[in-house]
Amino acid sequence: MAENTHPLALVRAAAGMTGVDLAREICAAAARRGLRSGVDKQRVRKWEVAGVKPDADSQEYIAEVFGIPLELVDVKAWPSWLPDAGMTPLGPASTVPALREALRASMERSRRFVLSAISGTALITLAGTWAAADAWLEVADRTQGKPIGEDLVVLLEETSARLTSVATQERQHTAPLIVAHLATVTDLIADGRYSSALGLRLHALAAHLSQTVAWHRFDHGLHGEAGRFWIAGLHSAHASGDRDMGAAILSDLAYQASWRDDPRTAARILEHAQSRTQHPAARSLLQLRLARALAAQGERSATLRALNAAEHLLNTPTPDPVPAWCSWLSAADLAVDSGRCLLDLGDTSQAHRLIAEGQALLPPSRDKTRGVFLAYRAQGHLIRREPEAAAADALEALELAERIGAPRCVQLVHDLVPAFAPYRAAEGVPELLHAVV
Template sequence: MTGVDLAREIRRAAERRGLRSGADKQRVNKWETHGVTPDVDSQIYIAEALGIPAEVVDPRSWPYWLPGTGGMVIPLGPASPAPALREALRTTMERSSRRTFLTAISGSALVTLASTWASTETWALTGETTHGGKAVGEELVALLEETSARLTVQATEQRQHTAPLIDALLTTVTDLIEGGRYNQPVKLRLHALAAHLAQTVGWHRFDHGLHAEASQYWIAGLHSAHTGSDRDMGAALLGDLAYQASWRDDPRTAAGILERALSGTRHPAARSLLQLRLARALAAQGERRATLRALTAAEHLLDVSSGEPAPVWCAWLADADVAVDSGQALLDLGDTRRAHQLIREGQQLLPPSRAKTYGVFLTYQARSHLDLREPERAAAAALEALQIAQRIGAPRCVSLVRDLVPSFEAYPGVQGVEELLGQVAA
């Protein structure tokens, strides 16, 4: 069923009740790929269009009452990475051909996956792997690793141009894992490369609001990291899934994933980042004491030396991030003035090279100014964040600014508000 087909059936469901629905292809696309939640009536019409009994519909749990959501997680196993990678690549291909509606994964399925990861030893990689294909040599793998490193360290404004190349590189690595012939060292390197690329592609999808695809890529990366015996990378990918759950207003799932990820990772910097994300999830649930414990742990772990370099995926973590995320957690707990102070301190510590992060931090600052009833300062911060996001191509940051619009509409005459609202609407 295409978006046009579904919209037509939704309108017919409304007409059978003597009502009208404004569903069209564009609105279906917003539900499908941009994280927009249909209203209660539309969800009832969607169920009827898909032949789902009305009693199954739970508008509060959209989209998890849809059939098949939560059944797409491939269990961890010695041979699971290639199927998991193919599943992720398939979601992108089906989106481009408009053959899918939504493949969301339930919170319970993600927590179960995290529990399995935490309680399962990584798979021993021994001997040569033979699929009847051509031999994969170390020189080729070195070339792929070098290419990946150069593509994934580009600044945000350049990544929008290189994203298709990274997608293609992940497809190539998947082909080699699935059909090549290689020894154990090459096998480990291929799986490490697949995990790293899948994480990067997942963040590209997440930044563009393609949440179902992002989760599939992160899950695929988890399979490769587990097969390659990289516990810290596995924890990183679980941390990404948890961050996404928090972003989508499901902090309970986020906390469940993070608690399991923390049980299976070792490096202090990795644990610090996971504790920081756990604090945000706990704060969103109003759990003050647990939030403060997690923030204290994050700050302490960041200063602990393990004698080993931090994993690449968390090497960027610094005092600036701890300060700002601590401020965000305190903001959720209602400690607005202390939160505002921490967010401002974090912004001052952030290096200029992290433009996207700075833009996100500015939206946090704008929110704290709004909570302090300082709309003029809030508008200035939000406008600067919007301009940065538009310049470097950071749609997630743009979304954060748009989420603040209803709060600014209460201050139509304040300096900067009209300009901000105009640029958001442009």
């Protein structure tokens, strides 16, 4: 039997729904409006198999079922407004399907199945849904399944913390173990019997592990997988009501969009992310990433406003502890990212000064970030027509990235190579060009 690849069928399956389930949810959406829908599983099948187009009311109900903002529904464009295939819509009971979709996608890569990155439209839709919806009461006492005790959850938490905090150069070896932990946590959430308190901790752990795996995939250029793991983490954080973690993951998706030369999508995602998080450090990071997206679009005034906001927020005192996901943010990051923004805006002298300042402030423990900063500084030297200094920074960044296993930083250096073409005779350039071959 051929697989049903209609977008509605894929979205429904990703949400763990049968045709009967979808029909029932559509009827419930109509009932909430005091109306009646005659949709049944046969009608759903006609939409998915026979190409029948749902009427406007039914499309509105479908959007509600999958948590899609009504302003994104284009009745005439059915079914193109539905989320990308493979991206589980945010909604009730969506956490486990989202986690399993990410894990499945990762396993399919080993069978040479290539995943594309999720479209900007779908990511903006997801961010809008997250910003508009309160958390579903998904984390509650579970009375069926195999019992899960405190000791097991503590073991998973402690082991996961150790795996995700090893030295930078060792992290390239821990990725399979982290994925295995995430798969175990997913199975426990899906099939275990536990208290609501343990359920909250399992969802928090799933969000943290998903985010960690996503960054590993992103650093290796596996953008389709990275996006799906970040989205799985968003589902986990949302189900437990952790708005700060949700904003963190959305900001990661925005960072990925900027990296993939889609700053407009990044800015739209960050607008939604900022709407539901309050801690000054968290908001500072979101403003800093927004500045990067705005600078890439040449929006000088807006970029400078975002940078000023990021600096002000970073220095704002608060009695609340800094969320773990942004505890690394420092004056070094603010300086370098500000410099990177100014490079995009053409202010090369000020940009170079800020990048050098941030490089000096960075602690030795953040080797991967140091490699990225060195690549940025090399770009600044090239813009200033200082090939010798640029080659020295680029070569240092390359050697550091290869030692710690940071392919994203390696790619940054490779991307600079064409700009060295006019300076092949300059000191250090031949050595750099030989090293990148």
